[in-house]
Amino acid sequence: MTQSNLTTPDKHHGGIRTVTEEKLMVAVRVRPLRNDEGPRIVHVVSDKMLVLEEEADSRRDVLRQRRLNDKHYVYDRVFGEDSTQEDVYDTVCAPLVGDTLRGFAGAVFAYGATGAGKTHTMTGLMSRALNHLFTSIAESEHKSHEVKMSYIEIYNENIRDLLNPSAGTLELRDEGGSGAPVVAGLSEVRATSAAHVAELLARGDRARTAEPTHANQHSSRGHALLSVTVSTEVEGGVQRGRLFLIDLAGSERAGLRARRLEGAHINRSLLALGNCIMALSGGARYVNYRDSKLTRLLREVLGGRCRTAMVAHVAPGHAHRETTRSTLHYAQKASSITNRVEREMVETPMHLSQYRTVISELREEIARLKMKMKDDRTRSKEEHHIEEEVNKEDAAESAAHLKSLREAIVSTFKQQMRLRRRLMELDSHLLGLALDAERQHAAISHWEARFNRLYKPINMPGSRLSTQQSYRGGTGLSTSSSERAEAEVAVEQAWAELAAVEREQENARAERERVERQLEQVRLRGAQLEQELPARISSGPEREVLALVCRVHELEADKLALQGERAARAHELRRRDLALQRRDAQRRLSDEIITRQRRTLEEMGIGVPPELAQLYELYQQEIHASTYTESNDIYTPPYRLPPISTSLSELTWSESSSGSGRGSSSGSGGTLALDHRLPRLAPTPRPRTRYSQASAATMKRYASDDSLVMVAPRGGDTAAP
Numbered sequence: 028m029t030q031s032n033l034t035t036p037d038k039h040h041g042g043i044r045t046v047t048e049e050k051l052m053v054a055v056r057v058r059p060l061r062n063d064e065g066p067r068i069v070h071v072v073s074d075k076m077l078v079l080e081e082e083a084d085s086r087r088d089v090l091r092q093r094r095l096n097d098k099h100y101v102y103d104r105v106f107g108e109d110s111t112q113e114d115v116y117d118t119v120c121a122p123l124v125g126d127t128l129r130g131f132a133g134a135v136f137a138y139g140a141t142g143a144g145k146t147h148t149m150t151g152l153m154s155r156a157l158n159h160l161f162t163s164i165a166e167s168e169h170k171s172h173e174v175k176m177s178y179i180e181i182y183n184e185n186i187r188d189l190l191n192p193s194a195g196t197l198e199l200r201d202e203g204g205s206g207a208p209v210v211a212g213l214s215e216v217r218a219t220s221a222a223h224v225a226e227l228l229a230r231g232d233r234a235r236t237a238e239p240t241h242a243n244q245h246s247s248r249g250h251a252l253l254s255v256t257v258s259t260e261v262e263g264g265v266q267r268g269r270l271f272l273i274d275l276a277g278s279e280r281a282g283l284r285a286r287r288l289e290g291a292h293i294n295r296s297l298l299a300l301g302n303c304i305m306a307l308s309g310g311a312r313y314v315n316y317r318d319s320k321l322t323r324l325l326r327e328v329l330g331g332r333c334r335t336a337m338v339a340h341v342a343p344g345h346a347h348r349e350t351t352r353s354t355l356h357y358a359q360k361a362s363s364i365t366n367r368v369e370r371e372m373v374e375t376p377m378h379l380s381q382y383r384t385v386i387s388e389l390r391e392e393i394a395r396l397k398m399k400m401k402d403d404r405t406r407s408k409e410e411h412h413i414e415e416e417v418n419k420e421d422a423a424e425s426a427a428h429l430k431s432l433r434e435a436i437v438s439t440f441k442q443q444m445r446l447r448r449r450l451m452e453l454d455s456h457l458l459g460l461a462l463d464a465e466r467q468h469a470a471i472s473h474w475e476a477r478f479n480r481l482y483k484p485i486n487m488p489g490s491r492l493s494t495q496q497s498y499r500g501g502t503g504l505s506t507s508s509s510e511r512a513e514a515e516v517a518v519e520q521a522w523a524e525l526a527a528v529e530r531e532q533e534n535a536r537a538e539r540e541r542v543e544r545q546l547e548q549v550r551l552r553g554a555q556l557e558q559e560l561p562a563r564i565s566s567g568p569e570r571e572v573l574a575l576v577c578r579v580h581e582l583e584a585d586k587l588a589l590q591g592e593r594a595a596r597a598h599e600l601r602r603r604d605l606a607l608q609r610r611d612a613q614r615r616l617s618d619e620i621i622t623r624q625r626r627t628l629e630e631m632g633i634g635v636p637p638e639l640a641q642l643y644e645l646y647q648q649e650i651h652a653s654t655y656t657e658s659n660d661i662y663t664p665p666y667r668l669p670p671i672s673t674s675l676s677e678l679t680w681s682e683s684s685s686g687s688g689r690g691s692s693s694g695s696g697g698t699l700a701l702d703h704r705l706p707r708l709a710p711t712p713r714p715r716t717r718y719s720q721a722s723a724a725t726m727k728r729y730a731s732d733d734s735l736v737m738v739a740p741r742g743g744d745t746a747a748p
């Protein structure tokens with residue numbers, strides 16, 4: 028990454044912020060030649076140059092013509108076939124890890140055709156980068172680092188959470204203001220050690236979509252994006268560094284029918300990426316990132332404040348000439364992209380009410396100080412000449428004392444601000460922890476709902492032992508062993524996370540109490556010092572100093588007000604996301620309960636009481652109305668209540684069934700036949716939006732899922748027993 032420029036004052040933090048303009052670092056890695064790829068056409072000439080052999084136009088003077096046609100490419104770095112994973116890591120990635128710890132954003136992305144070696148490189152980089160990160164943290168003087176990671180896959184333009192694959196497809200939302208899109212509902216896992224990270228990565232890699240292609244037996248069919256965030260408490264806020272490691276899917280020409288859609292999506296997103304690279308390299312003022320989810324997500328990496336490295340991959344054999352040429356061309360274009368790299372310093376997000384309290388306290392302080400100045404001015408007019416006479420000999424001593432008093436006031440004010448800030452950080456941290464805990468509870472409930480379904484001995488919710496045992500001991504439902512294993516891992520992980528969160532909550536509360544006590548002491552001291560002021564202030568310059576202190580208070584209050592609004596918005600978004608997830612989980616659970624109840628009624632041959640039938644119908648309509656809207660961008664339910672089989676709707680509720688202890692009563696005996704039929708469902712409307720299309724597909728899936736379809740009893744038009 029070639030650096031140029033410049034250092035600017037950091038308005039927000041009173042310090043110096045370094046802003047550098049840097050070119051994207053471009054490296055090319057050539058993987059070893061395989062037997063089935065024809066002769067070698069790529070030759071690494073030096074660690075910065077390679078040559079692509081071109082075909083001669085005629086058979087005469089082949090050698091000479093080749094030499095003329097051969098194309099030389101120069102990059103920041105070229106890795107030959109015998110390069111090791113360490114070589115690539117040390118050159119490309121290691122510097123970015125150091126930057127991440129210092130609050131910068133860095134990214135490495137692997138580009139190239141299918142089978143060219145992207146995943147090979149990125150797997151090596153990911154594990155090395157995270158190990159390096161934890162080693163550096165252990166050696167660092169700052170002990171307040173927090174590492175969080177998320178891992179997603181974009182496959183067929185759908186975003187999946189590789190650390191929580193059961194969450195389904197996630198939405199990409201544009202967050203107002205910052206411009207950086209947000210993946211709603213994405214799990215950010217707190218990573219505690221290198222071993223923990225290795226386990227998370229392995230889990231994520233297993234969840235990736237891979238299939239054989241003509242060029243690669245284990246081809247990754249989606250783009251994988253690993254994001255690691257390191258937050259470090261520093262004076263004045265939290266410094267946040269981010270590292271993105273991106274393994275792009277490889278384009279492929281094969282026309283296999285089954286892979287056409289997938290290929291189209293991969294090519295579309297890579298084309299969009301290529302277009303962005305071309306636009307950025309040409310210095311275009313407008314770059315269209317919106318053509319694919321990949322480019323929307325990579326906006327920051329390509330044209331933002333990120334220090335970025337691209338590792339282009341090529342296969343050296345003749346069979347891949349066209350794709351190799353195209354990769355080398357894009358890589359060359361990419362080397363002229365420049366990013367404006369900045370250290371990211373974020374004020375810890377805090378709840379608005381916390382800001383309000385501090386702001387009103389500051390304003391009170393300002394008002395009090397102003398009063399003092401006024402009082403003093405009045406008094407000094409009246410008493411000025413007397414004071415001058417009486418204290419002439421003490422003037423020098425008084426000035427020195429006043430100076431130290433002023434310094435003590437400013438210093439206690441600074442201490443107060445630092446402690447208040449710390450308090451707000453801790454409150455915010457506690458809020459975040461509460462959200463984390465909720466998230467873990469939601470994950471546990473999710474698996475409970477899937478595995479402990481309804482007709483088994485009920486475990487007390489929240490009981491760790493019972494939940495964990497239920498996965499080991501069996502639930503009595505037929506679930507595959509791989510699903511059970513997945514559940515077991517997920518639940519254990521969630522409980523472990525929850526325990527860590529609870530420990531952290533205890534620590535944060537203890538720390539909060541300590542800071543609160545300190546703050547009280549400092550405030551008392553400040554109040555005592557201010558008591559001395561009216562009697563002491565006698566000169567214009569001293570009054571000016573006091574006015575300045577007021578101004579500092581005012582500015583601090585305004586700044587906090589702005590931060591408060593921003594933080595409140597971010598917090599509200601997070602809260603809504605979580606609420607949506609929970610509603611969705613509750614809805615799914617209700618659907619499941621209703622479906623199973625109806626199925627049981629049917630299997631046992633019990634008719635449906637009319638009131639219940641009406642409720643079923645209302646529920647069905649309600650679900651339909653709330654999920655079937657034309658522009659429902661925010662909430663796409665992954666499940667729909669399955670359609671009720673027509674024959675079931677013709678079941679009647681029979682009074683006579685009460686004799687066998689199954690039915691319930693109303694009216695006179697006998698079959699209530701047609702008057703109390705289960706209401707028919709409203710006809711399924713034609714899908715109009717992509718969401719409703721997805722829902723229609725989901726309905727279809729339900730209909731073909733044996734475990735969920737309700738089958739009416741054989742024979743007979745009505746099923747009354």
Ligand SMILES: Nc1ncnc2c1ncn2[C@@H]1O[C@H](COP(=O)(O)OP(=O)(O)OP(=O)(O)O)[C@@H](O)[C@H]1O
Nearest residue numbers: 058140141142143144145146147243246247276277
């Ligand atoms: N530098 C290398 N040294 C040794 N083997 C390599 C190297 N690069 C790639 N390979 C091997 O080549 C094969 C294809 O590599 P890989 O899966 O990384 O390709 P890819 O570019 O990620 O392909 P796709 O886009 O289809 O996922 C793998 O078997 C991998 O182990």
